[in-house]
Amino acid sequence: MKNNDQAKADKKRQQDKERQRAKRQRDAEKNSELGIHEYRVPLSQTESETLAELCAYRGGAEPYAAAEFIATLIRREKKRVDEEKKHLGQCDFCGEPLPMGCKNGLGIPKLKGVAECWYTREEKKLRL
Template sequence: MGKSAAERKAAQRARQASEGQRKIELHLDAQKLEMLERNRAARRPGREPYDAAEYIAMLIRQDDARARMHIRSISRKRCGRCGDPLPVSECLLDSESQCWVNRGWHEIKLKL
């Protein structure tokens, strides 16, 4: 006798977990959902729109590439207080205004 739907789903989840995949739940308001739908189609004119998961995965890869490039470019600079190369994630002097940890992190945060 074949596997039940629950057993097949459990096997699928086990395969995905062994491949390092993880399911996340995403809540989008109507405006963001409309942007997602519009851009999935706009990025593939004359073809089937990107699958939502595929589109979001590509956006993550693009952001990762931009973030790495930006971090590489600021790594040539040093913290104004301790002299450590940027980005500094921990510093004993982080309460001082010259310390990059105090305000400099704004250079690499996500911005619209």
């Protein structure tokens, strides 16, 4: 009798595993079709607590889910960066558009260290 019960329990666990695997596969395909990407971000205990506090504080009557809160932060930061870009213009020294112009398309500021170069004076303001 015990063997039969154990066999049924094992079979149910196996079916549950298979159902979950199929669900994960469907979800992955759906996300792929929608262009949704998942990121795993390790957070310290303090960061996790802060995230939970911010989700509750900014969520109003119902707290944000962590993913929703982070996605909202990304959209807001994008708007802020777009506004910053409008006001950057060009480097007074090399005449190239900012912030990428002074980097000469290589990712390395070609005149960093030269006092007149925008990167020497202003680049740190763009950092978080």
